[in-house]
Amino acid sequence: xxxxxxxxxxxxxxxxxxxxxxxxxxxxxxxxxxxGAHTVDELAVLVDADRDALAVTMGQLVTAGVLTRDAQDRxxxxxxxxxxxxxxxxxxxxxxxxxxxxxxxxxxxxxxxQTVRTGKTAYSHHYGQSMWDDLVDSPALAGSFDAFMSFKxxxxxxxxxxxxxxxxxxxxxxxxxxxxxxxxxxxxxHPVLRVTVLEQPGPAATASAAVASRGLAxxxxxxxxxxxxxxxxxxxxxxxxxxxHNWNAEATTAILxxxxxxxxxxxxxxxxxSGSGLDAPNSGLDLRMLxxxxxxxxxxxxxxxxxxxxxxxxxxxxxxxxxxxxxxxRPDDAGR
Numbered sequence: 096x097x098x099x100x101x102x103x104x105x106x107x108x109x110x111x112x113x114x115x116x117x118x119x120x121x122x123x124x125x126x127x128x129x130x131g132a133h134t135v136d137e138l139a140v141l142v143d144a145d146r147d148a149l150a151v152t153m154g155q156l157v158t159a160g161v162l163t164r165d166a167q168d169r170x171x172x173x174x175x176x177x178x179x180x181x182x183x184x185x186x187x188x189x190x191x192x193x194x195x196x197x198x199x200x201x202x203x204x205x206x207x208x209q210t211v212r213t214g215k216t217a218y219s220h221h222y223g224q225s226m227w228d229d230l231v232d233s234p235a236l237a238g239s240f241d242a243f244m245s246f247k248x249x250x251x252x253x254x255x256x257x258x259x260x261x262x263x264x265x266x267x268x269x270x271x272x273x274x275x276x277x278x279x280x281x282x283x284x285h286p287v288l289r290v291t292v293l294e295q296p297g298p299a300a301t302a303s304a305a306v307a308s309r310g311l312a313x314x315x316x317x318x319x320x321x322x323x324x325x326x327x328x329x330x331x332x333x334x335x336x337x338x339x340h341n342w343n344a345e346a347t348t349a350i351l352x353x354x355x356x357x358x359x360x361x362x363x364x365x366x367x368x369s370g371s372g373l374d375a376p377n378s379g380l381d382l383r384m385l386x387x388x389x390x391x392x393x394x395x396x397x398x399x400x401x402x403x404x405x406x407x408x409x410x411x412x413x414x415x416x417x418x419x420x421x422x423x424x425r426p427d428d429a430g431r
Contacts, residue, residue: 115155116179117198120191124153125172125179128162133169186246189239196240200226200387210386217386226387241298245274247337251369252280254415255336260365260422261285267332267365268293270322270354275302275315277336282311291327292317322350326357333358336367340380341390344401351405355425364407366398366421373412373419395421 119125122142132138135153139146153170156162161176172180181188192198199222206217218226230237255277261267262285269278272292281290292302296319303317318327322338323346333354339347354364370380376392384390393401398421399409407423414420
């Protein structure tokens with residue numbers, strides 16, 4: 096009988112490689128190597144780093160397969176390391192940048208024990224205030240966060256906009272619609288649809304400029320506002336794209352209630368959560384939402400249960416692979 100092989104848990108708990116990669120992303124090492132800087136001495140000057148500390152870190156990056164080192168101690172990117180270039184299509188460098196909003200938030204997972212013990216966010220424990228307050232206080236972090244959300248929405252927008260469900264609507268309001276990326280995709284795909292973006296001042300200004308630059312002011316408008324305040328009434332649909340997972344059950348119910356009040360008896364609320372599967376949420380993202388915001392990833396069933404508290408009921412789930420769109424309406428309209 097062959098002895099059974101059991102994977103060792105230590106590699107799963109290793110922090111050396113993830114942190115070395117994040118430091119490389121923050122220092123933009125891949126971009127410098129791609130432009131011709133191949134030695135530790137050259138790179139230390141370019142990134143303003145201690146030469147010996149950088150050499151040790153790059154040694155770990157070689158071990159991890161991010162870099163190779165030749166006989167002349169010159170470093171080169173592997174296909175894995177190439178993903179850390181700033182212009183790589185997947186844009187991972189900015190996501191991993193420790194000095195950016197998402198990379199900074201990732202480091203707060205070091206305080207996950209406090210979240211598990213108390214239920215409070217690791218982010219607040221680690222940094223002394225909530226992530227939302229950090230974004231308000233730091234324009235640089237806010238810009239980084241907005242860029243991340245814009246890229247994420249750009250990736251998902253074609254699948255969402257191509258859903259036939261929007262063709263039966265006349266006017267939709269994208270609540271927390273960021274820089275207008277999804278709104279512009281909807282306008283392009285559905286020529287008679289009118290779209291309103293409601294956002295905080297910074298992203299709203301970007302969305303307004305995008306609408307104007309495309310000559311779509313006759314079919315789109317942008318409002319500054321919060322989804323915790325009363326929303327404009329009378330639209331056919333209210334979109335919550337990548338919004339609810341940032342909030343706990345109480346806040347999520349409050350947001351849904353604002354949408355229900357605005358939608359009235361005939362409108363629909365459309366919930367899109369890109370990290371949630373039909374049967375179970377993405378566990379890694381679920382943990383991050385808990386640690387960063389006190390939020391959760393939710394399946395359509397989870398959303399439906401919270402919707403009841405807000406006076407809404409599940410009408411149907413529209414598929415927009417790899418995403419799904421949960422449609423909620425007033426209970427009397429749920430079967431229409």
